Amino acid sequence: MLSSTMPIRVAVMCEKCERIYLLAHPDSAKRIQFTHGSDPHPRYRLTCICKVERDFDRAQTFPYRVSEHICTRGYADREEYDPLPNQKFSVTRRNPQ
Ligand SMILES: [Zn+2]
DSSP states (O other), X not given: OOOTTSOEEEEEEOTTTOOEEETTSTTHHHHEEEXXXXXXXXXXXXXXXXXXXXXXXXXXXXXXXXXXXXXXXXXXXXXXXXXXXXXXXXXXSOOOO
């Protein structure tokens, strides 16, 4: 079902229900808020539809393979996305130059 030609989007996952929210989607602005703090790195708070809140930063966002439909909708449930192995991805797919 999931095809290698499907687009890749950076998203943050709710650790409880495993729904992911695409960072670049306008609807995510309603669920992902910048939280001011003393941390050196910007931190964000995700409020999931399941009511769980999760604080995260950019290091906790990962690329996922999703369908065009998901790109339009802005989120995906567990069976609707394919996590990319982030570490492996950057090592094996890196361009030589
Ligand atoms: Zn959730």
